[in-house]
Amino acid sequence: MADWMxxxxxxxxxxxxxxxxxxxxxxxxxxMRYAVLxxxxxxxxxxxxxxxxxxxxxxxxxxxxPVWCAAGAVELIHAYSLVHDDLPCMDDDVLRRGxxxxxxxxxxxxxxxxxxxxxxLAFEWLVAPAWAERDPALAVALxxxxxxxxxxxxxxxxxxxxxxxxxxxxxxxxxxxxHRRKTGALLLASVRMGALAARxxxxxxxxxxxxxxxxxxxxxxxxxVLDATAxxxxxxxxAGKDAAADKPTFVSLLGIEAARAYxxxxxxxxxxxxxxxxxxxxxxxxxxxxxxxxxxx
Numbered sequence: 201m202a203d204w205m206x207x208x209x210x211x212x213x214x215x216x217x218x219x220x221x222x223x224x225x226x227x228x229x230x231x232m233r234y235a236v237l238x239x240x241x242x243x244x245x246x247x248x249x250x251x252x253x254x255x256x257x258x259x260x261x262x263x264x265x266p267v268w269c270a271a272g273a274v275e276l277i278h279a280y281s282l283v284h285d286d287l288p289c290m291d292d293d294v295l296r297r298g299x300x301x302x303x304x305x306x307x308x309x310x311x312x313x314x315x316x317x318x319x320x321l322a323f324e325w326l327v328a329p330a331w332a333e334r335d336p337a338l339a340v341a342l343x344x345x346x347x348x349x350x351x352x353x354x355x356x357x358x359x360x361x362x363x364x365x366x367x368x369x370x371x372x373x374x375x376x377x378x379h380r381r382k383t384g385a386l387l388l389a390s391v392r393m394g395a396l397a398a399r400x401x402x403x404x405x406x407x408x409x410x411x412x413x414x415x416x417x418x419x420x421x422x423x424x425v426l427d428a429t430a431x432x433x434x435x436x437x438x439a440g441k442d443a444a445a446d447k448p449t450f451v452s453l454l455g456i457e458a459a460r461a462y463x464x465x466x467x468x469x470x471x472x473x474x475x476x477x478x479x480x481x482x483x484x485x486x487x488x489x490x491x492x493x494x495x496x497x
Contacts, residue, residue, distance in 0.1 A: 201487040205246065212245050213237070215272055219325070224317065231306040231314035232321075236279045239297030239436070241497075243419075243488070244278050244390040245271035247412075250484035251394030255404060257481060266331050267397040270342050273322040274390050277350050280318035281386075283311050285359065291441065298436035322346065341396050349389035358382025362447070370448040376417060383423070384416025391415075391485075404480065410473035411485065418466035419492050424449040425459050426497065434497050467493045 216236055221229040248271040252261060261267050286293040286301040287308060294304050303311035323343055326332065332339035348354060358381030365378065391412035395405055424442065428451045432439045442449050450459040470489045474482040 201484070204484060208246055208249055209242055212242055212249075212271060212275070215268055216275065219272065221321075227306070227310065228313055228317060231302055231310050232317055234305060235283050235302050235311075235314055235318065236276065239299065240275075240279070241495075242275060243492070244274040244386060246488060247387065247390040247415075247485070248274055248394035248397075250488055251391045251408060252398045253394075254408075254477070254480045254482045254485055255395045255398035255400045264331065265397070266329075266335070266338060266342070267394060269325045269329055269331075270393040270397050271390075273325045273342070273346055274386065274393065276318045276322035276325070277346060277355075278386060280315040280322070281350070281355055281359075283315040283318070287311060290359070290363070291445070293438055293441065295432065295437050298433075319350075338397065342393050345389050345393050345396065349385040354381050354385030354389075355383075358385065365448050367446045368448060370453070372453060375448055375450065375453060379420040380413070380417060383420045384413065387416035387419060388412035404477060407473050407477045410476075411470045411489070414466045414469035414473065415489050415492060418463045418470065418489070421450045421459050421463040421466065422493055422495065424451045425456055425463070426495075427451075428456060430496065436497065463493050 217233075220233045220236060222233070223229060224232060248267060249261065252265075252267040252270075253259065282296055283302045285291050286296055287303055294301055296302075299305075301311075302314055306314070323346070326343045326346065327339045350356065352360075358378050361378040362382055365374075370378070388409065389412075391408050392405065395408050400408070426435060427439060427442050427449070430439055443452070450462065453459075454462060467489055471486055474480075474486055474489075
């Protein structure tokens with residue numbers, strides 16, 4: 201698994217580096233590239249690629265396969281969300297991926313524009329390439345999936361709930377709803393987009409939906425545990441930020457050990473969903489789920 205991750209990460213970094221603009225005006229390209237390159241776990245594109253491999257049964261996606269654009273587009277949406285999330289009007293953070301946040305480096309206005317431009321570029325990567333002209337139905341399906349996951353029903357709606365929840369005491373159902381939108385929706389979309397790019401049928405998509413929903417929530421539970429237990433140098437972002445901002449978290453609701461146990465239960469759900477796809481090579485997806493729960497950053 202480590203070899204597969206290293207190879208895919210190198211391929212993804214090369215894809216992003218080749219396609220992010222260097223000629224956007226007034227330094228905008230620099231801010232966009234700074235926001236995306238040289239950092240991050242790249243979990244979302246790895247999920248896209250692993251889901252594609254599971255459905256296609258092919259080990260190496262061709263370089264012109266739509267799955268690469270899908271993986272890149274998801275990462276651009278994730279990067280834009282982090283740029284905006286770090287702004288003073290949102291979470292007001294100064295550190296991301298072990299380096300100054302985009303607004304610290306380039307100013308708030310440029311950070312806002314960089315996030316806007318990354319969001320637009322994500323959809324350009326899904327509808328503008330030659331393969332999208334040959335297969336417009338796939339391009340529309342991928343764009344629809346990403347739009348739904350990143351908009352009011354998903355990530356943006358979850359962020360609104362997150363901001364409204366500061367100082368509140370949410371019950372577990374409300375906390376899970378918030379994080380299924382804010383974090384989970386884009387992780388689920390990553391799995392679905394990889395599967396759609398490989399022409400998954402309805403039964404396979406249903407199993408992957410169950411996997412993606414459990415994985416997305418497990419990711420956030422562990423994120424809350426790490427925010428409470430790891431240091432800033434390890435995380436690459438400010439540790440203890442949620443507690444300092446009086447945000448509701450799985451740790452504040454359940455406690456650290458119960459939160460870890462809940463993440464393990466969610467992992468079991470994700471692996472069971474993959475077990476329900478016996479004809480598919482799902483070992484990469486299973487390994488990514490285990491990594492999410494066992495990670496230290």
